[in-house]
Amino acid sequence: DGGITQSPKYLFRKEGQNVTLSCEQNLNHDAMYWYRQDPGQGLRLIYYSQIVNDFQKGDIAEGYSVSREKKESFPLTVTSAQKNPTAFYLCASRPTSGREYEQYFGPGTRLTVT
Amino acid sequence: EDKVVQSPLSLVVHEGDTVTLNCSYEVTNFRSLLWYKQEKKAPTFLFMLTSSGIEKKSGRLSSILDKKELFSILNITATQTGDSAVYLCAVNNNAGNMLTFGGGTRLMVKP
Numbered sequence: 473d474g475g476i477t478q479s480p481k482y483l484f485r486k487e488g489q490n491v492t493l494s495c496e497q498n499l500n501h502d503a504m505y506w507y508r509q510d511p512g513q514g515l516r517l518i519y520y521s522q523i524v525n526d527f528q529k530g531d532i533a534e535g536y537s538v539s540r541e542k543k544e545s546f547p548l549t550v551t552s553a554q555k556n557p558t559a560f561y562l563c564a565s566r567p568t569s570g571r572e573y574e575q576y577f578g579p580g581t582r583l584t585v586t
Numbered sequence: 587e588d589k590v591v592q593s594p595l596s597l598v599v600h601e602g603d604t605v606t607l608n609c610s611y612e613v614t615n616f617r618s619l620l621w622y623k624q625e626k627k628a629p630t631f632l633f634m635l636t637s638s639g640i641e642k643k644s645g646r647l648s649s650i651l652d653k654k655e656l657f658s659i660l661n662i663t664a665t666q667t668g669d670s671a672v673y674l675c676a677v678n679n680n681a682g683n684m685l686t687f688g689g690g691t692r693l694m695v696k697p
Contacts, residue, residue: 503683514592514674514687515629522683530684562628568683574620575685577628 475499476578478563483583485557493548493581495563504546505564505575508532515562521546522568550583557585588613590688592675598694603665607691609675610657619658620685621649622674629674632660665695 476497485491495504503522507515517530521540535554540546546565550557560582564575589612599605611619618636622629633642635651635658642649646665651658662669672692676685 505684507687512595512689512692514590514689515676515685516687517684520684566683574631574634577630579627 476563476565476576478561478578478581480581481579483581485583485585487585488552489585490549490551491557491583491585493550493561493563493583495546495548495578497544497546497563497565497576497578499565499567499576500543501565501576502543502568503566504540505566506530506536506538506546506548507562507564509560509562509580518548518561550585557583559583588677588679588686590675590677590686592673592688592691594691595689596692596694598696599665600696601666603695604661604663605665605693607660607662607673607675607693608657609659609688611675611677611686611688612656613677613679613686615680616653617678617680619651620676620678621658621660622676624672624674624690625670632673662693665693667695667697669693670695 479494505520506518519538521527537549562580563578566575591610593608620634621632633649638653646663649660672690674690675688
């Protein structure tokens with residue numbers, strides 16, 4: 473089945489630890505995105521990548537890092553520098569042709585840092 | 587900076603009611619506006635609007651865009667409990683490949 477997978481579904485970490493969230497897609501999409509969602513809020517863009525080995529900061533990139541070594545994978549690392557990391561993290565991808573502005577979302581990872 | 591504001595923040599209705607959700611935006615070089623429905627996890631795509639005055643319809647849901655007044659509405663008629671969700675509005679501009687999301691409207695439909 474084609475789609476976007478995120479793992480794990482729930483993640484618990486102690487403050488001060490870095491943690492990496494996985495995002496994989498087999499849709500052959502060029503562009504991939506990471507969003508953060510806080511309770512009762514919309515989505516805020518953390519990072520995005522339009523092509524392998526290239527990525528751009530979104531609105532709230534501080535305390536986060538990404539890599540895009542393969543087209544199908546776009547992992548997000550939440551570093552200890554992120555002051556309030558507890559949130560719901562959504563990964564998305566989209567093709568760069570056709571219905572290009574329709575983003576397809578993964579199921580999300582809920583991160584809790586204590 | 588692009589901006590999207592949705593109203594109301596939340597809404598509680600009874601089954602069978604009709605609801606209208608609002609989305610206003612400020613964006614440089616507007617390209618399209620998208621509506622998503624988010625239940626528990628991943629947002630699912632509803633509509634993409636690019637032209638003013640042309641209604642998009644899917645079953646009991648419909649949406650229209652006004653590019654002069656910079657807003658869109660999402661209508662849901664004969665609401666059902668399965669319509670309970672957060673509805674997200676997002677805009678895209680010509681400059682980049684990003685979506686700017688509004689804060690969402692949380693709809694609860696009671697039996």
